[in-house]
Amino acid sequence: MAPGIVQTAAVSTESPTLKKAAIREPLRSSGSLNEFVKTDSTVVIGTEFKEGVQLASFLEAPNSDELLRDLAILGISPP
Numbered sequence: 001m002a003p004g005i006v007q008t009a010a011v012s013t014e015s016p017t018l019k020k021a022a023i024r025e026p027l028r029s030s031g032s033l034n035e036f037v038k039t040d041s042t043v044v045i046g047t048e049f050k051e052g053v054q055l056a057s058f059l060e061a062p063n064s065d066e067l068l069r070d071l072a073i074l075g076i077s078p079p
Helices: 016-022 055-059 064-074
Strands: 038-040 047-049
Touching: 055 064
Parallel strands: none
Antiparallel strands: 038 047
8 A cells, every 4th residue: 555645734934914815716718719619528538629620739829828728727627
């Protein structure tokens, strides 16, 4: 049996107001992938795009930041 992960409590010297400022909102989709035909196959496989979608072209697109962020969000299951 593998050893368990040990978590240690860190003592913070920051003020509570600084901690609250560091909390971020969850990522939200910008809708940049809505124009592409896609299906959610299974939890393991994830989202599949129809033939003809070249994910490498997302890197050269003018809105590549939005496209890549939305691709990353696809892999996050809602709570």
